[in-house]
Amino acid sequence: MGNNYAVIGLQWGDEGKGKIVDLLSEKIKLTVRYQGGHNAGHTVIIGDKKIVLHLIPSGIIHSDTKCIIGNGVVVDPYAFLKEIKELNKFGIKTEGRLYLSKDAHMILPFHSKIDAIIEEEIRGDQKIGTTKRGIGPSYEDKAGRRGIKLSSLYNPEYLKRELEYLVNIKNLFLKGIGKEPLKSNKIYEELMEIREELLKYISDTFPIIQDAKEKGETILFEGAQGVLLDIDYGTYPYVSSSHPTVGGIFTGSGIGPDANIKVIGIVKAYTTRVGKGPFPTEATGKDEKTMREKGKEYGATTGRPRRCGWLDLFALKYSVKLNGVNSIVLTKIDILDSFEKIKVCTGYKYKGKTLKNFPTESWILEEVEPIYDEVEGWKDVTSGITEYNKLPQKAQNYIKYIENYLKVPVSIISTGPDRKETIIVKEF
Ligand code: GDP
Ligand code: IMO
Numbered sequence: 001m002g003n004n005y006a007v008i009g010l011q012w013g014d015e016g017k018g019k020i021v022d023l024l025s026e027k028i029k030l031t032v033r034y035q036g037g038h039n040a041g042h043t044v045i046i047g048d049k050k051i052v053l054h055l056i057p058s059g060i061i062h063s064d065t066k067c068i069i070g071n072g073v074v075v076d077p078y079a080f081l082k083e084i085k086e087l088n089k090f091g092i093k094t095e096g097r098l099y100l101s102k103d104a105h106m107i108l109p110f111h112s113k114i115d116a117i118i119e120e121e122i123r124g125d126q127k128i129g130t131t132k133r134g135i136g137p138s139y140e141d142k143a144g145r146r147g148i149k150l151s152s153l154y155n156p157e158y159l160k161r162e163l164e165y166l167v168n169i170k171n172l173f174l175k176g177i178g179k180e181p182l183k184s185n186k187i188y189e190e191l192m193e194i195r196e197e198l199l200k201y202i203s204d205t206f207p208i209i210q211d212a213k214e215k216g217e218t219i220l221f222e223g224a225q226g227v228l229l230d231i232d233y234g235t236y237p238y239v240s241s242s243h244p245t246v247g248g249i250f251t252g253s254g255i256g257p258d259a260n261i262k263v264i265g266i267v268k269a270y271t272t273r274v275g276k277g278p279f280p281t282e283a284t285g286k287d288e289k290t291m292r293e294k295g296k297e298y299g300a301t302t303g304r305p306r307r308c309g310w311l312d313l314f315a316l317k318y319s320v321k322l323n324g325v326n327s328i329v330l331t332k333i334d335i336l337d338s339f340e341k342i343k344v345c346t347g348y349k350y351k352g353k354t355l356k357n358f359p360t361e362s363w364i365l366e367e368v369e370p371i372y373d374e375v376e377g378w379k380d381v382t383s384g385i386t387e388y389n390k391l392p393q394k395a396q397n398y399i400k401y402i403e404n405y406l407k408v409p410v411s412i413i414s415t416g417p418d419r420k421e422t423i424i425v426k427e428f
């Protein structure tokens with residue numbers, strides 16, 4: 001049996017997963033998303049074309065690759081159809097090669113409304129800074145056993161009944177805060193209008209994955225978000241509501257650990273975070289500004305400016321261990337080209353003591369003092385370089401520093417947003 005791969009962001013998302021999945025998909029038969037929803041924004045740049053994928057796996061750009069949206073994903077059917085339209089406009093065919101798991105739960109229009117109400121009107125200054133795409137509220141309903149699976153579109157009577165039950169529960173909340181109650185009939189009828197279109201994509205994806213596995217066809221699992229946004233292992237409550245970590249693959253797509261999945265951890269050469277929550281190595285002033293402007297660090301989904309800071313190796317070590325990472329793809333090294341000195345965080349101090357383990361408690365993370373080492377900047381151009389030995393020596397030193405600390409090899413280095421701007425250090 002051949003190897004399968006997982007591409008997982010090891011920080012707070014936006015590490016460059018989209019670019020790397022696109023790059024690797026050339027040789028991949030099947031790409032699978034296993035968690036999250038259209039809160040993700042995965043950018044692929046090919047020459048002068050820019051494609052941002054939210055819900056659909058980035059493998060879709062290669063016409064020979066099949067794509068699955070797994071049961072662990074929450075699917076806004078309207079956002080799904082919109083994304084399909086956009087891809088079709090780019091000349092990318094979707095029918096017959098994109099499969100939506102019948103067991104995935106829906107994000108319905110009221111989920112995004114409730115997401116926004118909780119953020120704006122209830123949490124107030126304790127905001128999570130969500131994307132307001134309804135991700136949390138939809139996963140809540142799934143765990144509460146009142147969610148609506150895509151498979152309910154097979155049986156309109158069942159859908160109608162379940163929707164009524166769910167809407168009754170939502171109305172208790174909405175009425176309680178003085179909002180207009182929802183009408184389940186209206187939601188039902190609107191869904192029925194797009195039902196036929198959705199049914200073209202809804203499938204039993206379990207046998208598709210299992211067949212690929214049995215035939216030894218390589219499968220690539222595309223993580224969304226990042227390890228530190230995982231609902232269990234991330235910086236709760238400032239997290240998303242899914243499992244971007246490796247375990248999410250097993251529950252979110254329908255495959256077991258015998259699939260021999262090699263874990264590729266995507267690491268940005270510095271750190272970014274969108275939304276609220278602790279960020280121990282957050283930079284300030286000129287440094288943060290350079291990272292944001294040069295790195296074009298604005299959310300691919302919401303357009304919000306991303307917070308920027310130094311590479312946090314202490315947090316990364318946690319992510320590496322947690323996911324059994326086999327190799328690292330280091331992205332956006334070119335953004336550090338102009339820095340005289342580059343800081344790297346190698347540990348945290350809390351109340352005067354050096355911590356042994358990464359703390360997930362947000363109140364501890366808010367207070368830790370990062371222990372920094374300083375690496376000399378290369379002050380030279382790495383943008384667009386495609387061979388390792390053409391990198392400035394000091395840039396190579398930075399990469400070696402990361403490998404030595406994490407004890408995981410860096411197998412790909414990304415030196416620009418385009419597919420071509422890549423150094424393959426070691427073929428997988
Ligand atoms: P994802 O969510 O992990 O797929 O990452 P995003 O697409 O949200 O953000 C990464 C951004 O960096 C995108 O705009 C990419 O086009 C861009 N990018 C990816 N790799 C590189 C790189 O090596 N250098 C530069 N300059 N940009 C990159
Ligand atoms: P990709 O796949 C970066 C963040 C939000 C917020 C928190 C919860 O492009 O890396 P949610 O809407 O999920 O309930 O918001 O998670 N977040 C992301 N940050 N990249 C993402 O996806 C993200 N998806 C969610 O900003 O802090």
Ligand code: MG
Pocket residue numbers: 013014015040041042043300
């Ligand atoms: Mg993104």
